[in-house]
Amino acid sequence: MTTTHDEDAHLASLGYTSDFKRDMSFWGNFSLGFTYLSPVVGVYSLFAFAVATGGPASIWAVVIAALGQLLVALVFGEVVSQYPVSGGIYPWTRRLWGRRWAWMAGWIYMIALLVTIASVSYGAGPFVAMLIGIEPSTAVTVACAVGLIVLVTFLNLGGTNLLAKLAFFGFAAELVGALAVGGWLLLTQRHHGLSAIFDTAGTEGNGSYLPAFLTAALLGVYLYYGFEACGDVAEEVKDPRRQIPRSMRMTIYIGGFASFFITLALLLAVPDFGKVVSGEDADPVTTILQNAFGPVGFRVVLAIVLISFFSCALSLQAAASRLIYSYARDRMMPGWHALSRFSPRRAVPPNALLLAAVVPAVIVLGSIVSENALTKIVSFAALGIYLGFMMVVLAALRARIKGWRPSGPFTLGTWGLPVTLVALTYQVLAAANMSWPRTPDAPWYDNWIVLLSAGIVITIGLVYMLVARPHERHDAPHGDAVASTLDPDSGRATEPARVG
Template sequence: MSGTPLTQDEAQLAALGYTSEFRREMSLWANFSLGFTYLSPVVGIYTLFASSLAAGGPPMIWSLLVVGVGQLLVALVFGEIVSQYPVAGGLYPWARRLWGRKWAWLTGWVYAVALLVTIASVTYGSGPYLAALLDLEPSTGTTVLCALGMIALATLLNSGGTRLLGLAAIIGFTTEILGALAVGGWLLLTERHQDLGVLFDGAGTSAAHGGSYLGAFLAASLIGVFQYYGFEACGDVAEEVPRAGARIPRAMRMTIYVGGAAATFVCLALVLSVPDIGAVVSGEDADPVSGVLGAAFGTWGARVVLGIVLISFLSCALSLQAAASRLLYSYARDRMLPGSGRLSRISRRQGVPPYALGVAAVVPALVVLASRVSEDATTKIISFAVLGIYLGFQMVVLAALRARLKGWRPSGSFTLGRWGLAVNAAALVYGVAAMVNMVWPRTPEAAWYDDYLTLLSGAVVVGAGLVVLVTTRPYRHGTAAYGDAVSEGVSSGRTVSPSPPERSAGPSG
């Protein structure tokens, strides 16, 4: 770019020590669509509706509002951070600037493992739907093959570059939101069996919790906890969005608003369309979603709905894989991973990191294949996915609160002003409470290690990361700046250049 004036985005990145090789071809709507399809209200609601309704009855729908407010607080904190640090990779570079190299490496480790496992869980979850659409015999083998096909298709689309990724995200968003409105509206018009009063009826679920409905609601609220993440993906592709500092915080908030509204509407339509809620609570009706859709749309109509659901699954996998590949690239650009030279390469033709994208395809495929050996082992691995994402979120929220108390004053185009400290603290309280709810033991009749499965899986992943961190000390490599948010905030409240601009490690391929 010698002799060419820097754009505002390029100048901001140069001040942060980077020169990007990505193409800024992702519009605000494409960026929002990426976050929306990652959040995917159809995937989240359809996957967890039966278990949440059985655990807490119809009032479980209110958890979508409670969790939505909590995650909006997190999104506001992230908006301030990405506005000042619009760097590819999201959580890892944010933690690096706010706290330091070690904290950032561990944050990225937790988030990377969670993302890769979530890709596996989403594609594996799509297997039965794809098998049903293709009239294949349901089995573990069929589900595995369908999941691998979904990973391969997502990888192919992601390899096409930023413009194709943005287009695919917009198509996925449009299909999912129109499908959610059409399906939900038709159910309310033709299959409504309950009135709105049922939303305040626990359907006897409190009996399993000593007569208190709070325990039942907290167990059922996992449908909300598992629903509201994905907005961070908007920031993972920050170097591919023009005017990223202003647009990405807005896209994050839009993801919460629109995704939350769509999820609540779908959930409401399903609740009011279940003919016998007591049968779901008792376990007699283990799959109310299929029953409701079959009754409302018939055989061919149900196939159309299956197609919409599968597009939602594919879009979700596509967004997850894009986020994971940018995270790995960001790690490698700072020389924090083995093989950083290759993982930090950007294809000149497509403008994507092909080797990082390859890892984001191979690792989830291996997790899916593990189900052929032991379905129970796969369940144990996947149980960490959502906890890991929340933990990664809260590691950044904590880093932001720590930096703020030490003098950091966000200086991007989006700030919360005097409300920043209160919102930051509230976001941390919410996140910790959500994680406690996730790991809370609720099956005392099971073996202790199954009752504490999510907590144990989280401890294993974090423990493994600490072992790697202590024994290999990967944070020693690279010259990228770290922990400079506080010094910037104290000195001038403005973003300053911490080091000379640094190009990505490794030549472009």
């Protein structure tokens, strides 16, 4: 284990000094990633869609996505082990490629995170309504969402130590709740044998099952991000060069197991797959839980689900605020002077946190005017996060080809290049799948809404970068990953120097 002094010295060698307190242990860091990933939020939100479009065999999408994202987490682990700087994707791409690439990666990922906070907060509304026994409505959902954003902002202002404790509580509650609910369903509500996970329930029609499976596979694609949040708080973690790569992998291991277990338990508890596919049972999760637990038990389960939504929003906002702060610290965005302010007493960037509250709240309030507008905005969120991931993996691949050899305590050695190639391939295929138009009867702009929204975000970022040139405002280190592994005399790559 390295000391705080060692880590501060290493950070200084990367060109930064930090005011953050290293209060976050391995378990706090892992819990942050797990609650951001949140198997309960992901599975409960998309289970009906997956079964209706791909039948119970859609569960294999959960496995495939876990394996693909594990490869991405391994690449991220190598990068953060060398560059444990707050903000994650932005500082990593800055060192691996350069300022322009980092500007776009940071911009895309920041917008995606802010929209995801709005999406998760909005998604909690119907569960609140069911818990307190009132009729769900747009007004109730909006009020609950804004209230959740205000609550997590207040708690995030409490500092790293409080964040770590709340994240661990959320992790423990979600995991125990998922195992208890899933176990009870398997014991008392099992209507099918394990062979059901190979059943397509007729979703293929008269053709191939592949299109149906790819549609249902969005269940897995939307599940496995969150592990990158472990690196967003790198300057607050003890021994980050070793602990963060481990936290990222553990997030996928435990999150993947929990996701598969929950999905399996729900699938085997569905009384009639045909009714879900036909739309007669449009909300099978609620049907299953009400049948299994009764009115009182159902409310207990709802409380656990709401803890998961709360923890997810808390972790998302923490990750977003650190990215905004890191971005502003290097003067890479409008209002950088205010957004880079730091509270020594709270050891958090308060203005960055406020921005990570105000923007999601405005998006949520916009749904009062038009729920369709909210849907269109939120449609970018998942693809934006995947694009941010892709930009890191592509930058790592480019740097490797040019001679970069990861020099942190965690490296993949000779496996680095093939793992990076396969991780990038998975990312491209997953992004293509989630943006593929699947509503030919809808207006063209609705059919292509995911790509259109991504195009709008990217275009705005490019125009601002070209006109305002924010990437030239600060001389922070950039594009030096390859140079740091080259012999100054021969210009050839040297063996990686182990740090710490």
